[in-house]
Amino acid sequence: MEEMDLPQMKKEVESLKYQLAFKREKSSKTVTDLVKWIEDGVPEDPFLNPELMKNNPWVEKGKCILL
């Protein structure tokens, strides 16, 4: 990793001040939202639903393909 020079160090301090000011939300809310978003999407996720995989375009339909 590189050693910073003076101008870089000043920029780093400015950046850290900016990052500190970020409005953080409570993880109880954000994590619950994340889990819900995943659970809502699972029924449409082909990897988790064999039914959906039946429409898989990469499965060979027959022996020959008309190009």
Place this chain on the structure above:
Amino acid sequence: MGEMEQLRKEAESLKDQITAARKAVQDSTLQEAAAGITVVGRIQMKTRKTLRGHLAKIYAMHWSTDSKLCVSASQDGKLIVWDSITTNKVNAIPLKSSWVMTCAYAPSGNLVACGGLDNMCSIYNLKGKDGNVKVMRELAAHTGYLSCCRFISDTEIITSSGDCTCILWDIETGTQKTVFAGHQGDCMSLAVAPDFKFFISGACDFTAKLWDIREGTCRQTFGGHESDVNAIGFFPNGNAVITGSDDATCKLFDLRADQELITYQDSSIMCGVTSLAPSLSGRLLLAGYDDFNVNIWDMLKAERVGKYMWKLYIPLENGRKVDPAEDSEGSCRVAAGTEH
């Protein structure tokens, strides 16, 4: 105290304050929220297609937004655009420099880009008038290798480099719009947010940074990895970031609460992560490793639910694919796809 010493102390103090601010909002964990959820069943994958044609290591590939076409870059000096369903080569583009490390497909499907040890990002127009694919622009300014590039549109592209910076380019004029500086090590990869307002970068300073594309600022920095961050991606809804590192782990970071949620690791895995992609729902994480394995993780329970050798298949999902760690056979495998 010298100015440098003062600044160093100020930086340390700010970092401590950020740590405290993160703790202050940590009133729950992912483990708690997912406690009542059962681990998904074992995931089985099958090789569906093998795309043969490259004559040397394939370093990168990227899907088109239609999830049918994809582009791959090999150190045989070629960029190949494939129709993954028929396995036909749509274009085989000879490169000026064969030391290519990354490639990208524009969302429109009109352009592809690549770059590597030439320190440049070359843009190719696939839809030129006479049908020939030609270099449209050569974006030169980085003082280090090009590790990754991703299009925002046909007129803008973001690049990450071994010179520790990322750059937003105006493709038409070939000039730099914004330089994103702040990483203290080589930038290894980048990913653009689903809303195109932000992008994330992973670097050899062991951190990932979230950047505001229009403001040019770093909004958040995520530490925790113990080695280079090689791979990075957004969680499908854009509210979280997934990283893969040489420390053999992947991590999930919550953007809204500004903190690490969970680590995907196993004592039996001792090699670095080279690429990753979440499934459509975000429930699964597919990660490629240096030992040529792809591990599939249940993202909520942090348990491995599948493991496959690259020789069997490389899973792809939602228009993304897990790159083979190093495909030394010169062929690129794509399998068991999905539709949007």
